Amino acid sequence: MLQLAEIFYSIQGEGTWTGTPAVFVRLAGCNLACDFCDTDYSTKFFATADDVVAKIREIGGNCPMVILTGGEPLAQAETPALIESLRKDGRRVHIESNGTIFTDLPDDVWLCVSPKERVDPRMAARANEAKLIVDERVPEEHLPLFDDLPTILLQPEGNKPANVAIALDYAKAHPRRFRLSLQTHKFIGVP
Numbered sequence: 001m002l003q004l005a006e007i008f009y010s011i012q013g014e015g016t017w018t019g020t021p022a023v024f025v026r027l028a029g030c031n032l033a034c035d036f037c038d039t040d041y042s043t044k045f046f047a048t049a050d051d052v053v054a055k056i057r058e059i060g061g062n063c064p065m066v067i068l069t070g071g072e073p074l075a076q077a078e079t080p081a082l083i084e085s086l087r088k089d090g091r092r093v094h095i096e097s098n099g100t101i102f103t104d105l106p107d108d109v110w111l112c113v114s115p116k117e118r119v120d121p122r123m124a125a126r127a128n129e130a131k132l133i134v135d136e137r138v139p140e141e142h143l144p145l146f147d148d149l150p151t152i153l154l155q156p157e158g159n160k161p162a163n164v165a166i167a168l169d170y171a172k173a174h175p176r177r178f179r180l181s182l183q184t185h186k187f188i189g190v191p
């Protein structure tokens, strides 16, 4: 059984795919405990992979993008089976991960790694997208892990003006490599 916090249909508000309609599947639990974490990833219900697919059909129709998030979505043993069920249902699976738990993912899965206190280098190497949280500073210590990625996203923690200013200045100083990523869903009041 999968442990879940919520499933909802919205848009991807952050990163490369900003503005794209997506069904979010928030898996419960996380293996880290970041100071700034404001996500409620406690278990609200249990479901099988088939139950999750059925719920996605019900609320998202044929929406191709399904985003597995958390918590840490790769912390549950049944997540790979869920990924397979979603792919068989014709969904494009995206994963928002802290990158600490090595998981062998199919090539067509989009992996966004947002490094926190540590990262598994194999997950950094597999990442399609790196999203660094700017919380009073740019965490440059993670950058060498993402040498293969042409672009790094800088996301100001909490959309706070001071963090936006730091991220913006950094992106402008390194315009070939860095982009600002804002939590745009919060501007328009959607989850």
Ligand code: SF4
Residues within 6 Å of the ligand: 030, 031, 032, 033, 034, 036, 037, 038, 039, 041, 070, 071, 072, 098, 116
């Ligand atoms: S890794 Fe993400 S979900 Fe887990 S505690 Fe840190 S910010 Fe929260």
